[in-house]
Amino acid sequence: MKRYQGLCEIGLTINGRARRVTLRPADTLLRTLRDTLGLVGTKMGCENGDCGACTVLLDGLPVKSCITLTLDAEGREVTTIEGLRDSVIQQAFVEAYGFQCGFCTPGVILNAYALLNHDNNPSAETMRSWMESNLCRCTGYEPIENAIKLAASKLR
Amino acid sequence: MKSQIGRSVLRKDAPDKVHGRVRYTDDLRLPGMLYAALLTSTVAHANITQIDIEAALELQGVQGVFTGKDFPLLVGLYLGDKPALARNKVRYYGEPVAAVVADDERTALEAVRLISVHYEELPLIRSPREALQQDAPLIHPDMADYVHIPAILPEPGSNVGHRTRVRKGDAAAAFAQADVTIEGQYEFPPGDHVAMEPRVAIAEIRSDGQVIIRSSTQSPYGVRAIMSRCLKIPTGKITVIAGPVGGGFGGKAGIQLEPLAYLLSRSLGGQPVRLANTREQDMVTSPGAPGLQSRVRLAARSDGAITAAEIEFLFDSGGYADYAVNVARAAGYACTGPYNIPNVSSDSLSVYTNHPFATAYRGFGHIEMSYCIERSIDLLAEKLQMDPVELRARNVIRAGHATPTNDVLDDNTGDLETCLRRAAAAIEWHKGSRRQINEHTVRAKGVSCYWKAPAIPTFTDAAATVSFNEDASVNVVTGAVEIGQGIFTGIAQLAAERLGIDTEQVHVVDEVITDRSPHDWTTAASRTLFMVGRAVLSAIDDAVAQIKRTAAAPLRCPEEDLEVRGGRVYIRDVPAHGLALEQVVLGYTYPNGNAIGGPIIGRGKYIARHLSGIDPKTGEGRPGLEWTLGAEGVEVEVDLRDGRYRVLRSACSMDVGTVINPQLARGQVVGAMAMGIGYTTREAFMFDSRERVLNQRLRDFKILRYGEHPEYIVDFVETPQRDGPYNARGLGEQGIVGMPGALASAFSRAVGVQLLRLPITPEYLWRQTHSAGGRSAG
Numbered sequence: 002m003k004r005y006q007g008l009c010e011i012g013l014t015i016n017g018r019a020r021r022v023t024l025r026p027a028d029t030l031l032r033t034l035r036d037t038l039g040l041v042g043t044k045m046g047c048e049n050g051d052c053g054a055c056t057v058l059l060d061g062l063p064v065k066s067c068i069t070l071t072l073d074a075e076g077r078e079v080t081t082i083e084g085l086r087d088s089v090i091q092q093a094f095v096e097a098y099g100f101q102c103g104f105c106t107p108g109v110i111l112n113a114y115a116l117l118n119h120d121n122n123p124s125a126e127t128m129r130s131w132m133e134s135n136l137c138r139c140t141g142y143e144p145i146e147n148a149i150k151l152a153a154s155k156l157r
Numbered sequence: 158m159k160s161q162i163g164r165s166v167l168r169k170d171a172p173d174k175v176h177g178r179v180r181y182t183d184d185l186r187l188p189g190m191l192y193a194a195l196l197t198s199t200v201a202h203a204n205i206t207q208i209d210i211e212a213a214l215e216l217q218g219v220q221g222v223f224t225g226k227d228f229p230l231l232v233g234l235y236l237g238d239k240p241a242l243a244r245n246k247v248r249y250y251g252e253p254v255a256a257v258v259a260d261d262e263r264t265a266l267e268a269v270r271l272i273s274v275h276y277e278e279l280p281l282i283r284s285p286r287e288a289l290q291q292d293a294p295l296i297h298p299d300m301a302d303y304v305h306i307p308a309i310l311p312e313p314g315s316n317v318g319h320r321t322r323v324r325k326g327d328a329a330a331a332f333a334q335a336d337v338t339i340e341g342q343y344e345f346p347p348g349d350h351v352a353m354e355p356r357v358a359i360a361e362i363r364s365d366g367q368v369i370i371r372s373s374t375q376s377p378y379g380v381r382a383i384m385s386r387c388l389k390i391p392t393g394k395i396t397v398i399a400g401p402v403g404g405g406f407g408g409k410a411g412i413q414l415e416p417l418a419y420l421l422s423r424s425l426g427g428q429p430v431r432l433a434n435t436r437e438q439d440m441v442t443s444p445g446a447p448g449l450q451s452r453v454r455l456a457a458r459s460d461g462a463i464t465a466a467e468i469e470f471l472f473d474s475g476g477y478a479d480y481a482v483n484v485a486r487a488a489g490y491a492c493t494g495p496y497n498i499p500n501v502s503s504d505s506l507s508v509y510t511n512h513p514f515a516t517a518y519r520g521f522g523h524i525e526m527s528y529c530i531e532r533s534i535d536l537l538a539e540k541l542q543m544d545p546v547e548l549r550a551r552n553v554i555r556a557g558h559a560t561p562t563n564d565v566l567d568d569n570t571g572d573l574e575t576c577l578r579r580a581a582a583a584i585e586w587h588k589g590s591r592r593q594i595n596e597h598t599v600r601a602k603g604v605s606c607y608w609k610a611p612a613i614p615t616f617t618d619a620a621a622t623v624s625f626n627e628d629a630s631v632n633v634v635t636g637a638v639e640i641g642q643g644i645f646t647g648i649a650q651l652a653a654e655r656l657g658i659d660t661e662q663v664h665v666v667d668e669v670i671t672d673r674s675p676h677d678w679t680t681a682a683s684r685t686l687f688m689v690g691r692a693v694l695s696a697i698d699d700a701v702a703q704i705k706r707t708a709a710a711p712l713r714c715p716e717e718d719l720e721v722r723g724g725r726v727y728i729r730d731v732p733a734h735g736l737a738l739e740q741v742v743l744g745y746t747y748p749n750g751n752a753i754g755g756p757i758i759g760r761g762k763y764i765a766r767h768l769s770g771i772d773p774k775t776g777e778g779r780p781g782l783e784w785t786l787g788a789e790g791v792e793v794e795v796d797l798r799d800g801r802y803r804v805l806r807s808a809c810s811m812d813v814g815t816v817i818n819p820q821l822a823r824g825q826v827v828g829a830m831a832m833g834i835g836y837t838t839r840e841a842f843m844f845d846s847r848e849r850v851l852n853q854r855l856r857d858f859k860i861l862r863y864g865e866h867p868e869y870i871v872d873f874v875e876t877p878q879r880d881g882p883y884n885a886r887g888l889g890e891q892g893i894v895g896m897p898g899a900l901a902s903a904f905s906r907a908v909g910v911q912l913l914r915l916p917i918t919p920e921y922l923w924r925q926t927h928s929a930g931g932r933s934a935g
């Protein structure tokens with residue numbers, strides 16, 4: 002097992018690009034993304050693993066970056082909201098009014114994107130088990146549900 | 158050109174929001190920015206006997222450590238009762254006691270842990286009723302010295318921050334003659350907004366003394382005014398910058414972190430200082446939703462006509478007054494709900510306790526009021542053995558009726574009975590309000606009516622400017638803040654409609670800068686589309702008049718003969734004879750090079766009409782600009798064995814005057830209903846025996862999650878609000894107001910016990926079901 006101490010420099014793959022960062026072993030991926038790399042599309046809502054605003058994808062699966070060590074992302078593909086461009090799911094969120102203030106939206110979209118990659122015809126139960134990790138205070142969830150269904154129908 | 162009104166135009170901020178490109182205040186990184194962190198109190202009421210900061214000061218990277226002693230001043234929205242950092246005394250669990258400023262956030266947080274504070278605990282006040290007892294300790298013994306605005310009436314020598322009295326008709330006489338009377342006592346603890354974006358403010362002071370505040374605020378002009386008043390800075394020397402906000406719900410109105418951020422920056426030579434809440438601080442250190450204890454008595458004739466109401470609302474404002482004093486005032490003047498009750502005696506108080514302090518919360522006094530009134534009407538229906546929908550229909554307020562403050566409603570008043578019938582129909586009320594599904598599962602329904610008027614100063618204003626680009630597209634600048642409601646899209650639709658162009662051609666500047674954007678009271682109270690909308694329309698009209706003036710000469714006709722529509726200015730009766738706006742909006746140039754006119758800038762403004770203060774003894778006056786009326790209906794399914802439940806359907810019918818953008822309007826109502834479900838079923842602070850909050854994290858302070866949402870049914874009635882923009886009235890908050898009443902009604906029907914408290918958790922339901930008087934399971 003690799004040991005890290007003090008400041009260390011590691012390589013990360015973020016949105017398909019190689020990045021080098023200097024960090025402390027205790028740094029979370031959320032802090033590295035926002036504070037070191039300026040990728041502020043990833044949001045801080047609680048820094049406690051409770052809200053999902055900080056959701057990013059690690060090798061295509063959603064994780065809460067506020068409770069993920071940056072070191073654990075070494076050698077894996079990190080996808081942030083900046084890595085999705087005009088994707089089907091994003092367009093669906095536009096058309097279905099799937100957000101209001103937009104603060105939860107990057108995390109919600111990344112989670113939904115991963116969900117649809119995993120299953121493009123998800124049952125209500127599957128959608129729930131994926132999406133209940135992302136809190137949204139504005140929308141009442143109906144528009145989010147509609148956006149995911151819309152995207153799923155386009156992807157099928 | 159198709160009309161832009163009533164169309165679901167896509168949101169202007171959609172591309173940035175779905176790509177994570179919106180820049181919220183917390184996303185800004187300024188050169189030289191320092192980071193602040195707060196130490197908050199671990200006790201709810203205590204004298205501070207000692208604070209040791211040496212160890213924190215010695216930590217490398219720490220630029221300064223500050224305590225209440227450093228900032229001897231009081232700040233307050235209406236009532237100046239709050240130090241920037243606690244001085245000598247803390248009044249609630251979570252109150253800021255010391256602040257560290259450091260080179261980075263981690264160091265600041267580390268330094269906070271090195272500060273030690275010694276407290277000498279004081280007797281606690283746990284509820285408004287306790288606070289009103291004769292021998293209750295005084296939370297603010299110096300109340301008499303506090304500065305306050307005239308509309309707020311503190312009662313020094315007590316714990317009462319404000320009292321609104323309403324006396325209409327003769328309630329005592331009406332009770333004496335009543336066929337039936339009921340009484341209900343209701344209560345619920347304080348809670349929180351839980352906007353997904355925690356509050357943040359960044360302050361800096363330029364070398365010329367200009368104070369720059371960047372803040373996640375609904376109220377940039379309010380921040381400027383209050384900072385000026387409390388910190389003695391001329392308004393012109395303060396610039397507040399408000400970009401998009403990650404959810405407000407009232408919690409980012411008024412004044413928040415800005416004064417402390419400014420004081421910290423001032424102590425460090427004006428360097429930018431960022432003060433950001435952790436989630437935990439956002440929930441308890443910054444203000445939340447007020448709690449309430451109340452008592453409502455109703456008198457009625459046997460035919461169901463309600464003749465009198467006697468009401469007492471005791472709002473739990475927590476340790477400081479903030480907006481709670483005005484929340485109590487709003488609940489006071491709206492105290493009967495949307496019912497025509499000729500005799501009213503009501504006292505609505507804002508009372509200090511040792512709870513986290515309270516501010517504006519979506520619904521602003523009306524949600525709390527509505528719960529108590531709707532529950533009381535259900536108690537009355539039970540006693541009269543009348544159908545709750547019919548009892549409500551019998552008493553709905555209409556044009557020509559007088560509100561509790563004796564303000565007679567005009568023809569712009571919405572049609573509440575239609576809303577009520579439609580909401581009831583949406584949940585199929587006529588098919589029965591309680592149904593046993595199987596041995597232990599019951600489905601039950603509930604309905605409620607609601608109303609809300611903005612609780613605003615009598616002089617609440619809005620303004621807009623309109624300018625043009627070379628391509629004749631339009632720039633609109635207002636003081637409105639985007640907090641999720643989609644205001645810029647609504648504004649663009651209004652402007653586009655007036656000019657007969659496409660919404661795409663209208664650019665709305667999405668950042669408010671107080672010395673560049675025209676004045677606006679606050680983005681709150683569901684008044685933005687109404688008032689800012691009016692200002693935008695008047696700015697367009699002003700620009701149109703100028704366009705005609707410039708075009709009259711080259712078109713060789715009187716200005717009155719001209720029409721501006723669809724990107725052209727033309728002679729009304731010879732439409733082919735005209736000019737493209739591109740040729741006019743920056744000035745017209747003749748073929749020989751001579752030019753006239755110059756860039757056109759339209760100015761528009763609006764100020765609330767005919768509002769007055771209310772009489773301190775009787776409440777008489779006109780505090781409400783426009784009342785939005787509506788009704789809600791819900792269906793729940795309860796498992797009587799353990800009290801678990803689901804909300805199956807939630808319907809809202811609201812009279813909004815005109816629907817400007819159906820999808821945005823629906824979004825506001827659905828979001829508000831969802832918040833109302835959370836408010837009713839789970840959102841409340843829990844306290845230990847020393848009034849410390851036990852659930853200040855989202856792990857144990859639950860809000861509605863994906864999958865728990867019901868089927869939403871939204872329906873709009875359109876009785877024109879003729880002084881609103883294209884006859885529209887406010888709708889941002891109203892959808893939450895009736896939810897506690899409707900849900901409590903349904904749950905009560907399910908378990909066969911009248912539920913008088915919130916939140917209605919499964920455990921509470923279970924206890925009620927298994928207590929004496931409850932329907933036993935099965």
Ligand code: FES
Nearest residue numbers: 046048052053067
């Ligand atoms: S910020 Fe990571 S879960 Fe809330």
Ligand code: FES
Nearest residue numbers: 101105137138139
């Ligand atoms: S859109 Fe505001 S929290 Fe989801």
